[in-house]
Structures are given as C-alpha cells and as structure tokens.
Amino acid sequence: MESIKVSVYRYDPSSEKEGRFVDYEVPKEEGMVVLDAMKYIERHIDPSLSLRWNCMAGKCGSCSAEINHRPSLMCKTRVDSFKDGKIKVSPIAAYPLIKDLVTDVSQNWDLLKKIPKFTPREGLEKPWKISQVDIERSKEFKKCIECFLCQDVCHVIREHNSGYFGPRHVVKAASLDMHPLDALDRSEFMNKDAGLGYCNITKCCTEVCPEEIHITDNAIIPEKERAVNAEYDPIAIFVRSRRKGGGKR
Amino acid sequence: MSVMSSQYIKHETDVLIIGAGGAGMRAAIAAFDSGSSVTVLSKSLLGKAHTVMAEGGIAAALANVDPKDSWEVHFADTMEEGVYISNFRMAEILSKEAPERVRELEEYGALFDRTPEGTIMQRAFGAHTYRRLCHVGDRTGLEIIRTLEDQILHRDIKFFDEFYVTKLLKDGERVVGAIGIKLNTGDIHVFSSKAVIVSTGGCGRIYKVTSNSWESTGDGLGLAFEAGAELMDMEMIQFHPTGMVFPPGVKGLLVTEGVRGEGGILLNAQGERYMARYSPKKMELDARDIVARANYAEIMAGRGTAHGGVYLDITHRGADFIKRKLPSMYKQYMDFAGVDITKEKMEVAPTVHYQMGGIRVDPESTATNIPGLFASGEVASGLHGANRLGGNSLADILVFGKRSGEGASSYSKKISQGKIDDAAISAEIERVNSLVGRDGLNPYDLASRLEENMSENVGIIRNEENLRKALETIQELKDLSKKAAVHGGLKYNKGLLQVLELPSMLTAAEAIVRGAIERKESRGAHARSDYPKKDPAMRKNIIYTKGERGMRLEWREVPKIPDNLRKLIREEEY
Structure with a gap:
C-alpha cells in the first residue's frame, strides 16, 4: 500500500522545554485530506496526540492548523495537493499553545462580547418585512465558521501588540451593521476601540478564508469608510451639531 | 462561586446545562431570562456543536408561502410521520410554538431567506403537507448556532467549553450537579446545581457511516441512564436517504433534503427514476424512511453506482439557482469530491442521521423521572415517535430547549442546593x-x-x-x-x-x-x-431502565390522544 509521510508538531508547554516535529507514516487513500492522516495517527499510532476536529466537513471550523506554513482547515486540504509530497502540520501561531496542534482561542469570545449585539430599530411592525436583496450583504459575513484562520494570518495580530481585534471581529461587526433592521453603527467602536485603524489592508485574511468571504473588500474597507465618513462628512457634522447622539449615521 | 481544592475546582449555579448545541443554548437563554444563574458545559468549543451541520431548515407553520398551512396540519404531519407512537402533547406544543420561536430567532438577529413579499421564505420538505421549512440557504444550523451564541455572550451566562462531564452527582434520588474534566487544562471541576439539563444531542457516532459530527456519542443519554432516568423509543434510528459516498473520508456526510425539496431527483445507475416504483405520488419527497429504504433496495439490487450509491440530480435547475439555493452543497461536492453539481449528478447513499428515542421527558417542562434532571433536543424522546420529519429537529431544539430552561429554572426556585457526597x-x-x-x-x-x-x-x-x-x-x-x-x-x-x-x-x-x-x-x-x-x-413505546441485573425493557401505552386532536389525524392503517 502506498503511504505518505506527515511531519507533525508536538509540544506540551507544561512539561517540555521546546517543541519538535515528529514524522509519521500513514497509508494513502483516494481523496484523502490532511485530517484523515491526523485521525489515522490519533487512532493507530499515538492516541495522546492533541488535535481538534468535529464535523470533518468544513462546517464547524475546528481543525484549523498551518499546513506547510499556510493557515488551512485540515479537513479541506487534500493530501495530493502537495506535489512534492511534503506535508508539515503545525498549530496556528496567533494563539497560545495548549498542546501539540491545539491552541487557546478563548480570547475571541471576550472580544465578541465587546461588540454591541444586534439591536433592532424601535417601532418595527411585526412580523418583520425584509427584502431578499437587503439581506445578501450581511449573509456573506454570516457564512463565517469561526475557524480563526484570518486571525492567524493577520500580521497586525501576529507581530504587533496593538489591540486590534482582528478580521473575524470586523466581519462580525459588519454582519450586524449591514443587517437591514439594525439600529446601531459599530464603525466608530471598531476603528477606535477595536483597533481597526491598524489594518493596512494587505488582504491576507481574504486569501485564507475557507468560506471565501471577501473580508477586506466587503467588511474591513466599508467599516473603515463608514467611520471616516461619519467623522469628516460636512453634512454629517452639521447634522450632529444640531442633534445630539442617537440614530444610525 | 468557585472554590479551589487540591483535587478539583468547585462551582455553584442554579441551573447547569450540559451541551451547547441549539437546545442547550436556547435552554440557557430561557433559564437566565427566568432569573436563574446559569452555567453551560460544552464538549466542543462554543459554537461548534453538531447543530451547525443542520442544513435544510426549521419547520414552522408560518403559512407564508402556503396560506392553508396551520399548526393543526403540522401537528397531523408530525403524528402520522411518527407512526402513531409520538407523544401527542409534544407534537401539539411543537406545532403551536415553532412559529413564535422562529420569529423570536429573527428578533435575536437571524436572517432567514425571504419571500417576494418580504416575509420568511419556506421550502418544501419530505412528508410535510405544505412548504414549511424556514431556511438560510442550506446553512440554517449555522445561523441558529451563531445567533444563539451571540445571545449567550451578551448575557451573564457562564460557560466552560471543551469540558467533558463524566458523571451526574446525586443526593438521594435527586440530581444535584455534575463532575467532569476541562480538556485544555486537565483540571477536574465539580458543579453543584439545583437543576441539571441534559442537551447533549444524539448517538450517531456509534455507527460507521453517519452524518453526525464527533460529539454525537450519546454522552448525556449514558449519564442520565446511569442516574436512573428512563429511556424510550431507542430502537428508532433514522437513516437519512442521502449521504455522500465518496471519497472515503467524507462517507456518510449529509446531503441536505433541500436538494430534493428544490427539485432534485433520484436515479439508479441505469438512469431510471425509481421512486416512481416505491412512491408514485410523493416521489422523492416521501418520508425519510421510505426514500432511504428505496435507495438501499436499489443499491442492494445491483443498480447502484460504482461507489455503492445512487444518483441525485439537480442539474436541470441551472447553475445560478443551485449556487443561490444550495451554496454549501455546491461547495461540499466541489471541495471534497471534485464534482460540480450544477453539471454532474451527485452520488448518495443512506447514512445514520438521528435518534428519535432518548430520555423520556414531561412535555410541559421536559423534566425526567429523576428529580432535578431535565432533557431537551435530540437526547430527549417522545416528539418524533418512530420517525422524524425533516426540519422538526431544529424546531424541537428551540421549542423544547426554551421549555427545559424555564422548567429547570422554575424547579430551581423551589429548592435549595443539594448535598454533594x-x-x-x-x-x-x-x-x-x-x-x-x-x-x-x-x-x-x-x-x-x-x-x-x-x-x-x-x-x-x-x-x-x-x-x-x-x-x-x-x-x-x-x-x-x-x-x-x-x-x-x-x-x-x-x-x-x-x-x-x-x-x-x-x-x-x-x-x-x-x-x-x-x-x-x-x-x-x-x-x-x-x-x-x-x-x-x-x-x-418501549421504556428502558437500568435494573439491578442490567438493562430492563417494558412496553408502555402511548398517551391517549384527546378527541379534539385525534380528529386532526388520519386513522392508522394496517
């Protein structure tokens, strides 16, 4: 039987000084993805390998890792997509390591708590009427499976301790801001408190998104522009000077 | 309140919820909004539960598309699909309350697909008399999970994810908490609570070919059974007619009934639309058990495909329609099988999908026979009887999730913390x-x-x-x-x-x-x-209990249906 070699990062920070790559040989199957290989290792070679996976179908966003240094979902990366046969799997680097391939992504829940939740406009007649075209923009962002690959690839998060929430959270804010019946505007919060200003739109996040959300073009840039417009738009400034607070800008 | 000891960390809460899929999260919101302190334990990361894999939609008789639809028809469809062993009261509650739960979800921020008039769109599904499934393309479960997750995060609800409960704790007959392990630290935690809700989902992973994700190993079922809870209808396991068959790594992965709902047809390897032989009237949209057995029979008779499936074909609806209505199916086949479903047929075969049976509960509060223990969602039984209608499980998790949260909260207000041994x-x-x-x-x-x-x-x-x-x-x-x-x-x-x-x-x-x-x-x-x-x-119904010398089975009468409800359903035919 044909086999493949996978090099997997192993490290338990609580008991070991440093991590290392360990090579495993795994039988090759047709249509095999990297997660299949990892599951084989878990089942047949070393059950103590720490690995996170759930749905095996690209729907839950659990099995995020760096495969040959590219942030990827293990369940959607075909083994035969690497022509030279070399496969190196390491944990996503933007988060603290728990063990082997598992990282602590819990800080994302703390950030999500800070983004003001969906707040419907007052006085809407029930049941709500919304037209299909109006939901399409928000719907794109709602495809997010919270795999945090965009967070992993973001150089602002990786290299600067800037307080930038990261692309996932801008997508979240955009999904709420572009909800046709939402009353709030989160752009000022995103730009001032969530550090969106640090993003210099290199589009790396868009490139790695397994749901193919146009993160930079459709979420980040509109959220940046919205805040800028509100800040510098002479009409908005005039209206604001007349009317204190409230309302969607 | 948390106390550290050398061996474990102890917490106290009014209501403890085990499971953070749709049912557990909806229960948490309800218990919190009823004034209880709430802690949720989740085996996976928050927001990853098996609910995210639900595709086709949520059944609710809103009558937006077919004005003749009503709770009465939804009730009758549910009872008949359950082949007359469902609990009538659960079916009644579900069909009456599902519309309210859907609208509430919309008010929580969920965005359903719309009709031209701007109301919530509804699609056809197997054995539903009318077009009844409210949906978000074919990723309805993800929308539900994300919406509920949002609500949880913005309430003062404690949650521990990647937490596995190993045992329910009892004080005499009463369940008073749980003990388990936090995976990312390896620490043992003990929770003392006035009430415990089990919403851990199904047990599909005891089968080799299943649509279920990693979590569905019957955890809550086992915990409750060990604590003395009665199980019911466990022999009823639903096979979904259409799971992927190739490549091997995704064998069993769900292909939504929405494909057939949107006009997909089933063909054998000879190109025959064989449902005409099995169900000439309803064709591909008959009940799941009938279509699943037809697919199985065709494969067994040697009329299957090379990979041991049958064909599901939606190409006639055109690329635009397919990409808009079934975007994740399009992507799923493209990514995993390299098949473009707008041009090629899908290969499908039956896959284990759902457990109709589970913990026996009271329809009003979802209380089990063990004081202090409640259950909702797939792990509970009674609603679906011998077979479940597509879309009824998403309705189930919201309707009975809410009821279990309220039931547990109201129980916890009448009682103090138990003694943990x-x-x-x-x-x-x-x-x-x-x-x-x-x-x-x-x-x-x-x-x-x-x-x-x-x-x-x-x-x-x-x-x-x-x-x-x-x-x-x-x-x-x-x-x-x-x-x-x-x-x-x-x-x-x-x-x-x-x-x-x-x-x-x-x-x-x-x-x-x-x-x-x-x-x-x-x-x-x-x-x-x-x-x-x-x-x-x-x-x-068959009831299962833990006896001194192993599992005991007993037949129990189905609750008698009152006349006003009985007249809504057809008499059973033999």
Missing part, C-alpha cells in the same frame, strides 16, 4: 485518573469495532439473527471497555476522552439492539425483514 467525587476522580498513564486496550479500536458492528448488524433493515449477533458483540465490548486505557495525562487527551465515551456509546447501542429485538414488527424507521408488517399490538 465527597466520597462520590473522590471515587470519580480516582476512576478518571486510572484510565491514563498506562498500557491498556486501545479505545479507538473498541469504538471502531462497535461502529462496524452497528453498521453491519443493526442497519436500515434488521433481522433477529443479526441483532443477536450485534448484542453479543456489545456484551463483549462492555467487558473489554473496562480494560481500555491510554498514555499521557489528563490534559487535552483525546484518547482518554474516547475511553470515557465508550460506556455511553455502549449503553446507546445496547438499548437500540434490545429494543429492535423486542419490537417484532416494522414501524417507521424500524424495519425488520423477518417481521415486515406493522402490528397494532405494538402501537406502544
């Missing part, structure tokens, strides 16, 4: 520790044997001989599972988790097989080649 805690900590750091049987091998055993012997068509064989293997695995152990420590040790999951998986399997042997007829999802007919004497 230190000896029971020490014994449990010792047990968990004894499973790591040594040689033992590989738990994955045991689980694989169970999966193969179930898929081979307890499949879509059953018979006494194979069921007996299955039971024998289960007994053997029960003994072997006591010898399972893994190396490594308590921290993020998935092998340990598999050891801990085995008892619940085996409890679920044993109940399914014992019930399947006991029910000597074919009803709904339970089909016996040696008893192919329905038997009026078995229009009853």
